Amino acid sequence: MNRTRSEQLYQEALQHIVGGVNSPSRSFKAVGGGAPVFMKRANGAYFWDEDDNRYIDYLAAYGPIITGHAHPHITEAITRAAQNGTLYGTPTQLEIQLARMLKEAIPSMDKVRFVNSGTEAVMTTIRVARAYTKRNKIIKFAGCYHGHSDLVLVAAGSGPSTLGIPDSAGIPTSIAHEVITVPYNDLDALQAALAKWGDDVAAVMVEPIVGNFGMVMPKEGFLEGLCRMARDNGSLVIYDEVITAFRFHYGSTQTFAGLQNHDAIRPDLTALGKIIGGGLPIGAYGGSKEVMEQVAPLGPAYQAGTMAGNPASISAGIACLEVLQGEGVYEEMDRLAAKLADGLQASAGRYGVPLTINRIRGSLSTHFCDHPVTNYDEAQDTDGEAFAAFFRAMLNRNINLAPSKYEAWFLTTAHTEADIDATLEAADASFKEISK
Numbered sequence: 130m131n132r133t134r135s136e137q138l139y140q141e142a143l144q145h146i147v148g149g150v151n152s153p154s155r156s157f158k159a160v161g162g163g164a165p166v167f168m169k170r171a172n173g174a175y176f177w178d179e180d181d182n183r184y185i186d187y188l189a190a191y192g193p194i195i196t197g198h199a200h201p202h203i204t205e206a207i208t209r210a211a212q213n214g215t216l217y218g219t220p221t222q223l224e225i226q227l228a229r230m231l232k233e234a235i236p237s238m239d240k241v242r243f244v245n246s247g248t249e250a251v252m253t254t255i256r257v258a259r260a261y262t263k264r265n266k267i268i269k270f271a272g273c274y275h276g277h278s279d280l281v282l283v284a285a286g287s288g289p290s291t292l293g294i295p296d297s298a299g300i301p302t303s304i305a306h307e308v309i310t311v312p313y314n315d316l317d318a319l320q321a322a323l324a325k326w327g328d329d330v331a332a333v334m335v336e337p338i339v340g341n342f343g344m345v346m347p348k349e350g351f352l353e354g355l356c357r358m359a360r361d362n363g364s365l366v367i368y369d370e371v372i373t374a375f376r377f378h379y380g381s382t383q384t385f386a387g388l389q390n391h392d393a394i395r396p397d398l399t400a401l402g403k404i405i406g407g408g409l410p411i412g413a414y415g416g417s418k419e420v421m422e423q424v425a426p427l428g429p430a431y432q433a434g435t436m437a438g439n440p441a442s443i444s445a446g447i448a449c450l451e452v453l454q455g456e457g458v459y460e461e462m463d464r465l466a467a468k469l470a471d472g473l474q475a476s477a478g479r480y481g482v483p484l485t486i487n488r489i490r491g492s493l494s495t496h497f498c499d500h501p502v503t504n505y506d507e508a509q510d511t512d513g514e515a516f517a518a519f520f521r522a523m524l525n526r527n528i529n530l531a532p533s534k535y536e537a538w539f540l541t542t543a544h545t546e547a548d549i550d551a552t553l554e555a556a557d558a559s560f561k562e563i564s565k
């Protein structure tokens with residue numbers, strides 16, 4: 130496949146943009162290096178690169194594009210917003226509408242505040258939890274990624290772990306000392322951490338369903354135990370649902386976890402982003418009235434934003450959620466993803482490639498190993514070279530995956546049966562190629 134233009138543009142980008150990319154996970158560093166593909170157009174489930182190659186896309190921009198690219202309903206909403214002025218710096222009726230939609234879908238949110246990214250949302254939940262509890266430390270789980278603010282880039286997953294940088298430079302040890310990291314799905318470790326530092330733990334923060342070292346479900350009782358232990362300790366529970374909210378069904382983890390007792394897994398604060406902006410920059414956080422009233426102008430915890438709640442992002446978010454309210458939307462993604470996962474597993478088996486697939490409805494992750502993946506250690510203990518070879522083999526067959534063994538494949542409402550069939554054909558040839 131000819132990708133000459135991407136190679137030229139990458140050389141040019143390197144002259145002007147640090148590393149040639151505006152987010153490190155876009156580089157191909159974790160899959161052997163070289164020029165990433167420069168895309169010039171996207172529609173539905175497809176990308177076209179600068180050399181006019183067409184790809185079936187499973188990156189979905191790392192999650193937000195759940196309705197496929199350039200969905201007409203969202204495009205129309207953005208166009209209307211642009212025609213009415215994109216940024217006011219005043220309150221708008223639109224903000225109330227999206228806040229209401231979030232509250233209706235996420236029962237633990239009495240009050241909402243919009244920000245501009247997942248990073249901002251998470252960062253602020255921590256501040257609010259500290260303000261509310263008057264404590265300093267947070268407990269997080271190894272491999273969970275919570276954006277790039279100082280406190281949560283300690284033993285973070287996603288980009289940093291892929292690049293082999295466990296902690297970022299530029300973060301003082303004094304800040305890192307305010308964070309305790311324990312393994313996901315391990316209540317004993319959480320209990321031990323609380324026993325040691327509990328008096329000063331403001332919050333236990335978790336991706337309630339993990340999306341950053343593959344897709345990983347909480348073990349039965351994990352979230353209940355986490356919430357109970359945090360509460361017994363006087364700490365708040367923060368769910369980072371930047372990936373997971375509206376990903377598996379129209380709502381949050383609390384309402385998705387079918388058999389579980391919803392009250393027992395209710396967080397105090399939730400951070401949101403990605404899908405709720407329909408492809409434009411957004412973040413949001415919310416929680417109980419009592420906790421949220423810590424936030425300025427009502428309370429002492431300061432948080433602000435020039436771009437926050439801008440009509441373009443809010444309009445795109447409303448339109449995206451409207452699409453997701455459609456009949457059978459999630460069921461269809463689930464059905465196609467099941468077919469995809471089954472086919473991938475069968476092909477890998479045919480060529481003797483060890484593969485564990487974690488699938489949660491319309492999302493899945495492929496782990497090149499022969500053991501289950503339930504925590505970060507197990508996700509790390511997988512064959513990165515095999516993934517890299519598979520990634521390139523797929524790319525050369527017009528399938529766009531995230532360039533990291535830790536990232537998920539996301540289906541969208543735009544993917545069709547024919548796309549899945551084409552992907553499985555490419556995957557069969559790719560597994561065959563890498564098994565040689």
Ligand code: PMP
Pocket residue numbers: 191245246247248249251274275276277287336340341369370371372402403
């Ligand atoms: N939390 C989670 C769970 C995420 O996956 C991400 C981004 N991948 C973030 C927070 C940060 O979001 P953003 O990139 O919008 O700052």
